[in-house]
Amino acid sequence: MDLLRFITAGSVDDGKSTLIGRLLYDSKSIMIDQLEAIEKQSKNKADGEIDLALLTDGLRAEREQGITIDVAYKYFATPKRKFIIADAPGHIQYTRNMVTGASNADLAIILIDARNGVVEQTRRHSIIASLLNIPHVVVAVNKMDLVNNSQDVYNNIVIDYAEVAKTLGLNDVTYIPISAINGANIVEKSEDFPWYEGASLLHILENVQVENDINHTDARFPVQFVIRPQTDALHDYRGYAGKISSGVYAKGDKVTVLPSGTTSAIKAIEVGGKEVKEAYAPQSVVLHLEDDIDISRGDIIVKTDNQPAVGNEIEVLLCWMDHKPLIPGNKYLLQLNSKTVRSVVKEITYKLDVNSLQQEAFPEKVGLNDVVKATIKTASPIAYDSYKKLRTNGGAILIDETSHVTVGACMIQ
Template identity: 75%
Template sequence: MDLLRFITAGSVDDGKSTLIGRLLYDSKSIMIDHLEAIEKQTKNREDGEIDLALLTDGLRAEREQGITIDVAYKYFSTPKRKFIIADAPGHIQYTRNMVTGASNSELIIILIDARKGVIEQTRRHSIIASLLNITHVVVAVNKMDLVDYSQDVYNNILIDYSTLAKQLGIKEVTYIPISALNGDNIVDQSTHLPWYEGDTLLNHLENVSISDGINLTKSRFPVQYVVRPQTEELHDYRGYAGKIISGIYKVGDTITVLPSGVKSSVSRIELGGNEVAEAFAPQSIILHLADDVDVSRGDVIVNDKDLPQVEQELEVLLCWMDSKPLAAGKKYLLQINSTRVRSVIKDIAYKLNVNTLEKERNIESAGLNDIVKATIKTAIPIAFDSYKNLRVNGGAILIDETSNVTVGACMIQ
């Protein structure tokens, strides 16, 4: 059974948490004791209905304010597929949280309030989705019950968003009219929307193709650990453990170890304690090489057919996540997969206005939640791909050396 990671996004009070609660509730993915606890917390509501948003809004501040602050992850499954949902905040000041939640997502559900249509936050979240190269976009037009399930209202929103999607280069968009509160078109087909002939939201999530999320042509194997037991039985054993993030590896393949550029070939592959002839992404394996070459954690073993870039200077789109400003000359640790190196911010080219996509030049520093184009210089060369071409080897983070806190998320250009 495969796994779909998706994120919900939208403006405040668009019903993201209620939507996820409805998905969990109607698909019977809630533990009885959890459901009883939610029922007790909402027993004083006038309508007597349980507040499904409380299934994701777990922080006390979230419940008091009726908003989502942190990214909440929920897990559920159906007979067809497993799911991990990231419920991202809608507030502008939590842009970094949305970027964090979306960075590993293959699909995004953008909620639009049927009464308000396409607004600034819709544009903001759609722009972030395009920057993060999320290929599957679902536009869920929520609160259709508050506009009398009007087809005209839905069609006008579809026309408006289609224009925005074209501007951003978003190619695959699915539109679904829903009411998260009442459960219309979430799990079961709604009788209130006879004019809509498409899938329900859950049906779409179960059947959307996500195979394009795994690249099997560019072979990338970041080494996480060098296995050297040095026991009597395994005196000469030397294996390189890690996860294949893309591509296929076969016994006999000619490989290059980066950044050193040393060449060798694959002599053995271990998967789950057994020797296999080949392995592919996203399997975790132990790789053995024919030659005793210098390989350590952070090195990347790649197939000779399609090499990544190896440079000391990276151009990145960077979402800043720290209250302390980012400025040229500041030093951080840069981590991409298992590679961690010292780095310095060489310059900041511009700040991206995530509402209009305008590039604001002559920027000396970046503040919390800003997205900027920057050049980073690393202490040693590192192997990478552009985020657009290979997401799993094109994303990096910046870490504060003193506090060890992640302060920036990078998309390598």
């Protein structure tokens, strides 16, 4: 059974938490004790209805403010697929939270309040989805019950958003009218929209094709661990363990170890302790090479005829996640897959307005939630791809050397 990671995003009060609660409730993915807890907490509601938003608004302080502050992750499964949901905040000051939730997402659900249509935050979330190269987008027009399930209102929103999608280069966009509070078009197709010819939201999520999103052309294998038992029984055993982030590897393939550039060939491949002739992303494997060469954690094994760039200066689109400002010249640890190197932010070219895509040239400093174009120099060479081409080898993080807190998310250009 495959896995779909998706994020929900929208303006405040667009109904993201209610939508997720409805998905969990109507697909019978709620434990009895969870259901009893939210029923108890919902007693204060005047209409006596269960407040499904409580399933994602986990902290009392958040609920008292009426907003979801952090990224809430929920897990559920149907007979067809497993799901991980990230519920991102709608407030503009939580851009970093959406970036965190969307960084590994296969799909984004952009919620639009039918009464308000496409608003500034709709564009902002769509811009972030575009920057993070999320392959699939579902535009869910919510609260249709409050506009009398009007087809004209829905069609106008679809026309408006289509312009946004075209501008941002969002290719696979699906539109659906819903009412999260009533459960219309969430798990089952609703009769409230006789003019809507598409499927329910859950049907879309169960059937979206994510297998084709995995890059099986550019083979990348970041080494996480070098296995050397050094026992009498396994005296000559030397294996390189990790997860294939993209591509396919087969016994006999000519490979290059980066950043050193040393070449060899694959002698054997182990998956789950058994030798196989071929392995592919996203399998966890142990590779054995023909030659006894110096390889350590953080190195990357690639096919000799298909190599990423190698260098110690990269241009990145950077989302700043720390309360302390980013100033050119600041030093951090940069982590790309299993490789961690010391680095310095040399230059900040511009700050990007995530509402309009306008650029402010050479800002003096960068604050929390800002997105900037920056040049980073690393103390030693790294092997990388552009984020647009290969998310798995083009996304990195910056780490504060003292506190070891993640302070920035990087998309290599």
